[in-house]
Amino acid sequence: QDLLLSVKMPLEKQRQKSPAEFFSDNAAIAGFDNPGKSLYTTVRELVENALDAAESVGTLPTIGIQIKEMDQKEFNAYRGVLGSNERKDSSLFGLKEKKSKKRKLEEGGEGKADSAVADEDAEEVQEPKVEKGKKRGGKSEDQYYIVTVKDNGCGMAFEAIPNMLGIVLSGSKYGVRQTRGKFGLGAKMALIWGKKSTGVPVKVVSAHTTEPGTVPKTVTTCVLDIDIYKNRPRTEVHEETKNTEEFVGTEFQVVVGGNWKSHGKYIKSYLQKLAIITPYAEFKFDFVPAESTKSAKVDVLYERTSNNMPELSREVKHHPSSVNNLLIQQLLDITKTKTLFQFFTTELAAIKKPIAQRIIAELAVGDKSFSESMKPKNVTSTQVNRICQILKTVTEFGNPDGTCLSPAGEYNLRLGIERHYKPDHLFTCTSKADAHEGHPFLVEVGVAYGGNCRDKVNVTRFANRIPLLFEPGADVSKKICDKLINWKSYHMDPVANSIEVFVSIVSTKIPFKGTGKEYIGDNINVIKQRILTCIQSCCRQIKEILGKRKKLGDAKSRRNKLAKYVPDATNAIFGILEAVIEKGSTSTSSSSSSSSNPYSKLISDVKSKNFTRKHFEEKLLELVDKEVKEAENQDLLDAKKSSISHPDEQPIFLKPLDHEKDLAWGKAVSTENFVFVPTQAIVESRGNFVEK
Numbered sequence: 001q002d003l004l005l006s007v008k009m010p011l012e013k014q015r016q017k018s019p020a021e022f023f024s025d026n027a028a029i030a031g032f033d034n035p036g037k038s039l040y041t042t043v044r045e046l047v048e049n050a051l052d053a054a055e056s057v058g059t060l061p062t063i064g065i066q067i068k069e070m071d072q073k074e075f076n077a078y079r080g081v082l083g084s085n086e087r088k089d090s091s092l093f094g095l096k097e098k099k100s101k102k103r104k105l106e107e108g109g110e111g112k113a114d115s116a117v118a119d120e121d122a123e124e125v126q127e128p129k130v131e132k133g134k135k136r137g138g139k140s141e142d143q144y145y146i147v148t149v150k151d152n153g154c155g156m157a158f159e160a161i162p163n164m165l166g167i168v169l170s171g172s173k174y175g176v177r178q179t180r181g182k183f184g185l186g187a188k189m190a191l192i193w194g195k196k197s198t199g200v201p202v203k204v205v206s207a208h209t210t211e212p213g214t215v216p217k218t219v220t221t222c223v224l225d226i227d228i229y230k231n232r233p234r235t236e237v238h239e240e241t242k243n244t245e246e247f248v249g250t251e252f253q254v255v256v257g258g259n260w261k262s263h264g265k266y267i268k269s270y271l272q273k274l275a276i277i278t279p280y281a282e283f284k285f286d287f288v289p290a291e292s293t294k295s296a297k298v299d300v301l302y303e304r305t306s307n308n309m310p311e312l313s314r315e316v317k318h319h320p321s322s323v324n325n326l327l328i329q330q331l332l333d334i335t336k337t338k339t340l341f342q343f344f345t346t347e348l349a350a351i352k353k354p355i356a357q358r359i360i361a362e363l364a365v366g367d368k369s370f371s372e373s374m375k376p377k378n379v380t381s382t383q384v385n386r387i388c389q390i391l392k393t394v395t396e397f398g399n400p401d402g403t404c405l406s407p408a409g410e411y412n413l414r415l416g417i418e419r420h421y422k423p424d425h426l427f428t429c430t431s432k433a434d435a436h437e438g439h440p441f442l443v444e445v446g447v448a449y450g451g452n453c454r455d456k457v458n459v460t461r462f463a464n465r466i467p468l469l470f471e472p473g474a475d476v477s478k479k480i481c482d483k484l485i486n487w488k489s490y491h492m493d494p495v496a497n498s499i500e501v502f503v504s505i506v507s508t509k510i511p512f513k514g515t516g517k518e519y520i521g522d523n524i525n526v527i528k529q530r531i532l533t534c535i536q537s538c539c540r541q542i543k544e545i546l547g548k549r550k551k552l553g554d555a556k557s558r559r560n561k562l563a564k565y566v567p568d569a570t571n572a573i574f575g576i577l578e579a580v581i582e583k584g585s586t587s588t589s590s591s592s593s594s595s596s597n598p599y600s601k602l603i604s605d606v607k608s609k610n611f612t613r614k615h616f617e618e619k620l621l622e623l624v625d626k627e628v629k630e631a632e633n634q635d636l637l638d639a640k641k642s643s644i645s646h647p648d649e650q651p652i653f654l655k656p657l658d659h660e661k662d663l664a665w666g667k668a669v670s671t672e673n674f675v676f677v678p679t680q681a682i683v684e685s686r687g688n689f690v691e692k
Helices: 002-006 019-025 035-055 072-079 101-108 115-120 161-166 187-197 260-277 325-334 340-347 353-363 381-393 410-421 476-484 525-586 591-596 600-607 613-639 658-662
Strands: 062-070 096-098 124-126 143-151 202-207 218-227 232-242 249-258 282-288 298-302 425-430 434-436 439-449 456-463 466-468 498-507 680-684 687-691
Touching (some): 035 249, 062 260, 072 143, 161 187, 161 218, 161 232, 187 202, 187 218, 187 249, 260 282, 260 298, 260 410, 260 456, 260 466, 325 340, 340 353, 353 381, 410 425, 410 439, 410 498, 425 525, 434 525, 439 525, 456 476, 476 498, 498 525, 525 600
Parallel strands (some): 062 282
Antiparallel strands (some): 062 143, 096 124, 143 249, 202 218, 218 232, 282 298, 425 439, 434 439, 439 498, 456 466, 680 687
């Protein structure tokens, strides 16, 4: 004990971290786990920012993405790093030394070179042989990448650019509304990763506009870094020039460390799936490999196939069932209302005046300081606890407003799936808006069968219209398809057939599981039930088609089986007729007995060779075909009672063309591969479409 007292323990120093420093030290939280994943997340964040910028002003997005790869030598030349790859002290780097012939002669004693020759005889350093694309330890080699994303969106104002990019946890996505971002970091995290891995500042060229179709007069060029410890932008270039090239939008360029070989496939998969959920956007992607890596060049264009862009999501107020102590205290601090009654009816959603009066009366039980005229600033922290407890237990609130959400829409979802997979059968379904923990959500599902779909059952997931690629096995959609859907009951074989399932969830708060926010757990029953119901609805429609095809196939199979027995049946019946004729010829028969026999004419025709075996066989085949045809007509008659009149006819949604008025309703329009029969016009809240 005396020894412990004599030892002076060092005093711990207290220090504070800025948000930028925190996310720099914990980059994995935002998806920057390793160089490969960081390259993928950088592209993802910049592309989603570009989509938001175009949609915010109602412009159909046109986005260009380029990734240019550089090896160490190319990066040093790009960055201006001085030095050489040759090593002076080979042992410092674990390199083997290769001696020249002259050096060997000197050590062997076969003569000494003079000092001049010895000085000229430099050491040659030989590096260990390493497999191409690999580095010591067996891992694929990390490279450097210039990532450039260009859009035609609203751009950024001159004075706003430094703070928009250089201050972490400052943005416009922190309200209660549907957004693509997970953390609200966006390009800021890409900037931090670029600073950590390359030290190169980002370059932004932006032409700001608030009205679509107008060309800004000026263009802003900004080169900036971020002060990690102060969480402040550090601007190197910030200038405004005339817009001589009539540029509209933003071009964002960042240099980051990454690994294309390990995560390039995820970037390509992400863009392909993004094109499915946003068919109203055009994506042009280029990957330019470094010469030393021998990687393949990538040049992909996802053309726009729809002009129907979803409406922007709206910000809504917090629902009472989603509040907590911290949120109520924050709302009380910032509210401009004068009374507690006004606070409830103004700052929170779904609380009407009669309900607010009843809530305040309930609060006043046991605490007489509560009243309708009570000032919000006078509410104490203990009273905040009481308010939260009451709000979370009230059952008279209406459901959260689902109209604030912005789903892709079945029209866009169908177009995206059709373009990429060209399935034999495709059906979509949208659930009604529901709520989880006070946040509205909506589920869209598409099920595709056959065509270019991949083998077995494949699930593609979207959250707020962005693809989710990682941890698919833990997601609720995958578990439903694997465990709760009996595919064979819908005439589909999950092993032998090709089935694609697309599940898109939009909400003001996606209930992600895990720090990576890459999947939705299966413990939320209301979401699980909505997804299950939508998938079952799509499967039932596919079952209807496959069932009718199976019936028609069964009828044809029955015809073929019966046709096999026609020759034997012909021989047997004809044998009986011939026996009757032979017997009749040996016995006398009166005319009265012949007239009373219903088969006398048939017997007479057979006897006179006017009705042969061949004729009889043809008649039997006609009867078989007639039976099959009657069964087929009965199936089609039953099918007319449903939404699909024939297995080859499906309702699809087409946007009207300028000459659509020339089409007569009910008159078929034939093309090379299809016959369109206009049936009726339908009107959706998001635009006019013709169902054909």
